[in-house]
Amino acid sequence: MRDVYAIGIGITSFTRLEYPLVEIACYPAMMAMKDCGVRAIDHVYVANMGGGRINHQTGLASAVVDSLSLTPAGAAGIENGPASGASAIREGFQAVASGMCDVVLVTGAERMREVNNLDATDFVATLSHPLAEYVYGVTLPSLAGLFTKLYMQKYGVTARHLAMVAVKNQNNALRNEFAHLHQKITVEGILDSPEAMTNNPFVAEPLRFFDCCPVSDGGACVILASKEVAKKTGKPMVRLAGVGQATDTHAVHERKEPTDLLAVRGAAKKCFQMAGFGPKDVNVAELHDAFTILEIVESEEAGFFPKGEGHLALERGETSLEGRLPINPSGGLKGRGHPVGATGIAQAYEIVLQLRGEAGERQVKEAKKGFTCNFGGFGNNVVCLAFERED
Amino acid sequence: MSVDLEKILRPIENPIPPFPAKHVTLASGEDMVIRQVTRDEIPDILVYVAPLLHVERDYYDVVAARLYGELLAYYRYRVQDEYVLVAQIDGEVAAVVNGRLLSPEVGMSYHTVALRRGLRIGAHSFAAKMEYHIDIMKQKEVLVVAESPIGFRRWMIEYKLEKRFDIPHELGGVPSWALTRELFDRARETLVVGRRPVPDKLLEKAKAGLLPPSDPPTPPEDLLAATRSRYDSTGTALMAQQWKQEGKV
């Protein structure tokens, strides 16, 4: 297998975008091609979850490759729920690592705000098991609520820890010009003050409004290439060192141990194995915090902290921007937004930006090794990526 | 002579108890003051409502257009028994709510416009309005309608409003929903929050002036982008095409 490098990155603002889905996918691709100066693309991968269902656009990859005038290059769409982004990067990695392609463009996009909020909730709910979960009115936040309650009982995580994650991420997003939310919040405002119940109402007990990520539109792109091509661009050499993926049961109630996210554990393990380094060596991580509880749990399952102690590390400030292992410097899904198909790629965008040293105000000092975790469904399909700066 | 004409055209001044100002702490940690405004403060508010007339998303344009008329009518004494409340953060106008009394027992809620989004400001302001009708003016029920789906979710669903479909609402004549005293009491704990009295310094700052909102909703930058979509959920496409044709863009 050859080495694969991330040579170009691009992203749109994550907000309500009044552009068609195809343009949301193409814009970051244009930015990425300008970034590395490479326009000769062998294959295009487009990550998207809702194109057919809410945007009335199927075959998105074919539309994108033409809109970018990259025809006759090959193009394929990748749909893997919220893990579509990192899944598409994995496919791109395979194409370059195997020697089949020299340069691939991996872009992801989602336009969830084309429909109203109730329909967007229903769209995401279709991820659940059709007979054992969906018919009961199960939505993704409700699965997270069920999970959080168990976690709180077993490990002593409290609403305050969840609020701390929300505040940390949303305040990190203040330094990210592409983030969805540019609103400072405080733990006092969302938990302590007498008006907290109105400011921060329950969405799915015990998860509250500020524990859930916003519904966003957005797109992101990463261009992967072989070492020869990467050297010619003159950009910092950031290698996609490891890729890992693992799955678990579809119905959340069938999980072996209801408080374990085995798919994260397995994917992270495979990813670190391939990369040749471990959780201790990672300087910066982007974890999938669609719900604040997930950042805590993923940080444990990925191996950064012992199981059941993620919230203690959060208390100690280890995961803040100034801490030992900054998690979600971009604001994570909570602050930056969560256009489902684009998230995995946006996480990779942030890590590459950090490892290049171009992250400006939110730069993590001396970031050499980065990690992302893209969580599909509710923990039944997880893809982890590991990046390393080589020069 | 003109004085007599004006007397006929003006509404009868019924005494309405004033709204005692209250303050809430928002999710951002900031303090927001909700207070009633007098007629002479209305022109300042009109200036902030006017730019919303062309923001199509979430029906800001319809709401702003109707609200402008209601505020102007209040200012120039052409509407019966209306009141206007504003929510201010550090003097900046964050929301405007208004309504009127249909009869001593029944209130008619007009509009709720949030000029800063993401902090449940609209929710707090609407709750203050309902508190005014039911707790302070001691009315039996308030008739409510929603122009935007967000309003529908926040009011009809969250408060579980009763249908009063035989009564057409003044806003567009559509069937009304009602918030009765019983429903309000049930929702009291979780939806009606805020502390009184407002600390002097906060109230002074609020009364000192209605400052412009720092981050109000604006029309999209690229007006023609929506025309390239098959389905334009914002409604911008038609307006943008028309403006382009008329050379306004």
Place this chain on the structure above:
Amino acid sequence: MEIYAYRCKKCGELHYPYRMVCKKCGENEHNEFDPVPLPKKGKLLTHTFVYNLPGDYNVAKLGLGIVELENGLRMTGQIRIPEPKAGMEVRGEVEEVRREAYDRYFGMVFYEA
């Protein structure tokens, strides 16, 4: 009315919900399962009340829970229990749980035992 679990004809492993290949022996195929009604008694493992519901629900909040049934299988269902607690004994009834346009869907609703 019953909700069914599926027992592998080759090795007897119970599955809920349905899968095409037995997860224990991996030997059998589609339709080589016997339907076995799920027991209607169990213990509540966790619950939540959901407030942001999809459009076809007219209620303000919905109670959901994961229940461990008597035979060891777990299932997700709606709960109509005003004050649920983890470990509480519950009993289930098959009722209408969702309505989408003109379609009605049935599932298990749990009440306090």
